[in-house]
Each structure stands twice: as structure tokens, then as C-alpha cells.
Amino acid sequence: MVTDLLKDLIIVGSGPAGASAAKIAANNGLDVLLFDKEEFPRYKQCGGALGARVTNIIPAKDIEELPSVRKTHGLCMISPSQKHVAKFYREGHNGYFVSRIHFDNYLHEKALEAGAVFQQERVLTAKYIDNGIKVKTKNATYNSRLLIIANGFYSRLPAMFNFPQVTDSEYIGLSLNSESPIPEKTLDEYFGEKRLTTIFLGLAKNGYGYVFAMKNRLNIGVGGTQKYVKNIKQLYSDFVKLVKDFYGIKKLSLNKPRGYRSPFYKPMKKAFTDRVMVAGDAAWMINALTGEGVYYALVAGKFAGETAVEAINTNDSSAQFLSKYNERWMESFGHDLNKYASPLRKMFFKSNKRMELAVKMAKADEKMIKTLTETITNSITCEEGYKRILKRAPISFIKGIFS
Ligand SMILES: Cc1cc2nc3c(=O)[nH]c(=O)nc-3n(C[C@H](O)[C@H](O)[C@H](O)COP(=O)(O)OP(=O)(O)OC[C@H]3O[C@@H](n4cnc5c(N)ncnc54)[C@H](O)[C@@H]3O)c2cc1C
Structure with missing residues (x-):
């Protein structure tokens, strides 16, 4: 099937970057087709820690209504020998722990409420046509004037427009995590009512283990860079044992862990070309110190959506025009990640x-x-x-x- 109808904007991926772009673009009158290979609600491998600045983009009230959410009250860092534990409870707003099942579904619904049309299909290829972009799925092709690529680090679409790829295993994060439902009372008992961002250092070179207790779900994970982590399954099972010993937990029923790769470097320098913008993990927008990416994906998605609106309204989708998108996210967080996140990581890891x-x-x-x-x-x-x-x-x- 060929859908010749020319949409204003196709967005591939309805995670934080894609859903955020879709909401802005549809709210401002663009004809938006939003693709995701998954049916929503869907789970995305993640610790579920939302950094404090997420409320610059999403109203705190909305996040606090999500069923698995719990506020973060500070930090607990455990040294490699476990001899030293540094703990700090900070007054005020420090972000949240929330399941990505709930958070991403909220974002996805906001995009649809704004008028974006959802198409549950895996996008296989994308290429230029005379007047725009042609996107191909297993059963159909779709055309649009602009494309936002927001389908995560595994995306093959950026390479189809000659964007660079991360190939050095030193800069590819490898992690294994599980998120499991556990009664709120049990989590309060072990982790305290005031939940902390808890990080165990030194499990692998360049990596760490984390324990994020949401309201009624426990997220445990280990990770490092692909170059140094040799047996991630062993690392994970050793870590679960360590967590149980550390907190004196006798029985812990955890869901089967799943592995995932993510960029652990610096964002792409140039995340745009003619008629195309790349946002979120697909453009490596991750904090190399913490592995946090949701906040950056939301911000980049917002800027990509806004720039798409301006491009369609002025009938200019040239690379020169879309460079505004790059200027915006670079100024907002790109320079900060480029210049300071990696040195911070080096400083500690x-x-x-x-x-x-x-x-x-x-x-x-x-x-x-x-x-x-x-x-x-x-x-x-x-x-x-x-x-x-x-x-x-x-x-x-x-x-x-x-x-
Ligand atoms: C183990 C782990 C723990 C993490 N913990 C945290 C954390 O605690 N806090 C934090 O801020 N960040 C964390 N991150 C990073 C965070 O998950 C990402 O930065 C964030 O999800 C990026 O959002 P995104 O919208 O760019 O991509 P994604 O969230 O990956 O969304 C991409 C979407 O595209 C869809 N898709 C993929 N391919 C296709 C296709 N071909 N066609 C159609 N749809 C497609 C997917 O189904 C998905 O819905 C973690 C990552 C990992 C791996």
C-alpha cells in the first residue's frame, strides 16, 4: 500500500523525544503521523529516575499523579569496598522515580490528545523523495515534508541520512536491569519512606549498580561500557546478592532482567540535515556521568517540534533553516553535556x-x-x-x- 498523501511531519518513535515533539507540533496545527513499533502502554528498559529539571517541561502535578511515582529525596553513594557510604537528604525538589510504563504512556496520550495520529508499525527505511521524505514499513509507505527520528539508540534511520554512528565500545553503555512490582510497605521498610538515588560504585570499570525504589516497584540495574563489562549476567546476579546483604533483605522476587545498550559519550554535533532532525538517544543525548537521558530527550523533542512548526509555516525545511534546532538544544544542554559530563565521569569512574x-x-x-x-x-x-x-x-x- 502506498499512502501518497503528503503529511507535514512524520515522527518515528513515541518515547520521550518523539512524543514531546509530536505534542508541540500537533498543538501548533501540523498534520503529524507518529510511529512506534510497540502498542502503548509499553515498558522501556530504564531506571526510571527523572532528574529534577524534568518539571521545566512536564508539570509536577501530572507526574505526581502517575501510579508508580515516588519523589527522590537525595543521594546515597556506596564505595567499591562498601566501607564508605555517603548519604544526603536534600530539602526541596530532587526529581522522581517512576515506571516508564506509566510515564511514557502519559507522554504518548498527550501527543494523541494534541492531534497527532498514531500508527503502530515498525519503520524500516526512510529516504528523500522530490518534495519530502518517504518512510517505509513492512506493509506500506508514507510521505511527509519533514521527518523527526526519535526511535532510540538502536535506530538505523540516522545512517540512512549519513549521520555518524557510535562504534567505539568504550562509548557504548551496556546494562541489565529489572523492574518488579513490590508492595509499597515492603519498599518503605527496606529503603525508607524518603527514597534516595542509590548508587553502588566500582562494580565494573566505568560502571555502577543502582537501586531505585518507586512507590510500588523496585528497579535494580548494573551497567558499564561495553569495552569493560565482560559478563553482564554475572555482574547483575552478584549485584542482587550484594543489595540483599546490604539492606538485610531475605527474599526478593525480581522480574527477569533485560539488557540494553545506550550511548555513553557526547551528543551528536549536528543532529539535522535537509528535512530531517534527530532527537533523544538516536542523537546520543545522554549524560555520560549518570546515564540519564529522559530529560534531554524531552527537551530536544520539544525543540524539534517547535522548529518543525516554523519550517512548515515558512515553507523552508532546508538544513540551513533546521540548524535552529541544533542551536536550541546545544544552548539548552548540548554544550553542558559535551564539555562537562565526560570530565565529571572521568573524575569519578x-x-x-x-x-x-x-x-x-x-x-x-x-x-x-x-x-x-x-x-x-x-x-x-x-x-x-x-x-x-x-x-x-x-x-x-x-x-x-x-x-
Ligand atoms: C538500563 C537503562 C537505564 C536507564 N535509566 C535511566 C534513568 O534512570 N533516567 C533517565 O533519564 N534515563 C535513563 N536511561 C536512558 C533513557 O532510557 C533514554 O535516554 C530515553 O529513553 C531516551 O528517550 P528517546 O525518546 O530518545 O528513546 P526511547 O525511549 O528509546 O524511545 C524510542 C521509541 O522508538 C520506538 N522504536 C524503535 N525502533 C522503531 C522503529 N524502527 N519504528 C518505530 N518505532 C520504533 C521504540 O519502541 C520506543 O518506543 C536508561 C537507559 C537504560 C538502557
């Missing part, structure tokens, strides 16, 4: 010795653990976190950063 030292240092210095809490929960930018840490850290810690 270089070796187990450094991680041990970092937790010891944070435990002994309230201002330091506060800064780390604010950096990791995305309450402040990476730049601010980096500068504050450099100012505060003892000389012995700073020396190691540059050696």
Missing part, C-alpha cells in the same frame, strides 16, 4: 581507588555531598557541579583528575 576516595571525601564534607546530590539528580548543570567540585575537593583528589 577512572579507577576503584578514585571512587573509594570520592565517597570517603563526600562522607566527610556536607557541601561536597550536597553538590554531588544536586549534580546527580540534575538539579544543577554539569558545569556548575564540575566547577563546585573542583573548588571544594582536596588537592589529592584533584591531582588525579588530570594525571
